[in-house]
Amino acid sequence: MKQDNAVLAALDLGSSKVSFLIAKVNRSSELLPDPLKNIEIVGIGVAPSFGVKQGVVIDIEATTEAIRKARREAELMAGLRVFETLVSLSGAHICSFDSKGMIAIKSKEVTAHDMERVIEAAKAVTVPSDRQVLHVIPREYRVDHQAGILNPIGMTGVRLEVVAHIVTGSQATIQNNLKTIERAGLKIKGIVMSQLATAKAVLSEDEKSLGVCVADVGAGSTHLIYYVNSSVAHMSQIGIGGNHFTQDIAIGLRTPQSSAENIKISKGYCMTVGISDEDTVEVEGVGGRKSRLIKKKDLAEIIEPRAEELIAFIGHDVEKSNLSPFLGSGIVLTGGGAHLGGLVEMAEYQLDYPVRLGLPKNLGGLMDSLKSGRFATVVGLLIHGWEEKLFVQVQNETGDSITPSVQMMADRLKNFFRELF
Ligand SMILES: Nc1ncnc2c1ncn2[C@@H]1O[C@H](COP(=O)(O)OP(=O)(O)OP(=O)(O)O)[C@@H](O)[C@H]1O
Ligand SMILES: [Mg+2]
Known part of the structure; x- marks a missing residue:
């Protein structure tokens, strides 16, 4: 090469x-x-x-x-x-919090070395020995009394402070994930929180600067990350994902999971309003029984409560984060589960934020x-x-x-x- x-x-x-x-x-x-x-x-x-x-x-x-x-x-x-490969990490074992660091500026002008030292100082919080620090993300710097600085290099002052967002995870769980990857013959080049990676793929710089929440609706859970003033402000997780919808459909229609998954993807819609009584969907029977036709509206009735639940959980998460006044760009839904018919529209209506699908x-x-x-x-x-x-x-x-x-x-x-x- x-x-x-x-x-x-x-x-x-x-x-x-x-x-x-x-x-x-x-x-x-x-x-x-x-x-x-x-x-x-x-x-x-x-x-x-x-x-x-x-x-x-x-x-x-x-x-x-x-x-x-x-x-x-x-x-x-x-x-x-x-x-070698870069890998993403997620899971309920991961948590994040803000930490402050402070140092004296040695040569009266902030250098790259000062920036490293102040980050180290923020990192020096007591992290229990069974947890591993995954990321230290600077949110803002302060030089003497001036706050809100994104890059202090070259600035004059005597004291440099940083507010950093620290992400940690359970050492044992992380090691199990990494061991599995290494068993497949790949060395780990770096570990990135899945929310951080997702945000890099779907967000524009303007959205980060105006304030935004990304909700990655996966199969088993939904991962959230919040940006305020172009920096990471919070991360969290909700235990509902696309598979819960599939399970509801499988039970509600008494059909195998694989057929429920196909129906959800091809015909699923999460709101009953606007669906005609005439529209039908073919459902595969269980145990050799014949397939049958059901009303599309009945399918939406099965999906609707779970979609409302997921959106309500996202709404609670936004409230709990105390960041709701700062989300000028609203919410971006991504992950496979965000493609469910009508979910973006329902979220926009229920949460009263601008919501878009993030590709x-x-x-x-x-x-x-x-x-x-x-x-x-x-x-x-x-x-x-x-x-x-x-x-x-x-x-x-x-x-x-x-x-x-x-x-x-x-x-x-x-x-x-x-x-x-
Ligand atoms: N067009 C679609 N409509 C509705 N749901 C969909 C669609 N495409 C994919 N999904 C659902 O998205 C989910 C998978 O999403 P994704 O691939 O983002 O999850 P994952 O990354 O494997 O899981 P996780 O992030 O939870 O570990 C499945 O539940 C799947 O049924
Ligand atoms: Mg995922």
């Missing part, structure tokens, strides 16, 4: 699917008008996930297998062997197959890797320099999705 090409890899362990992406980056083209287009996705691997529940690995064997499968798919598509930003290469909230986290990991220059070790399949042709990649992608659905 040429010197000016670097490679990024991203792995998201979701409750419904494991996804792995490989991207090439032209290091020397950072100043292009649309820099994200520099990240050229060349490999996509997605495998069903049965061993992850709400971000935590509950079956190491099954998850290792899913990671291997997703990795292999992506590698075949890219024509590259990848040995991952356009990167270069094979982005077309990833334009769904399901892939927001893994696409955001690539963006984070690019911002932080977290490039990974790779080898060409044959040991030679291989640059797969666009046609070859498109053919592989077509076959891959044909097998998946």
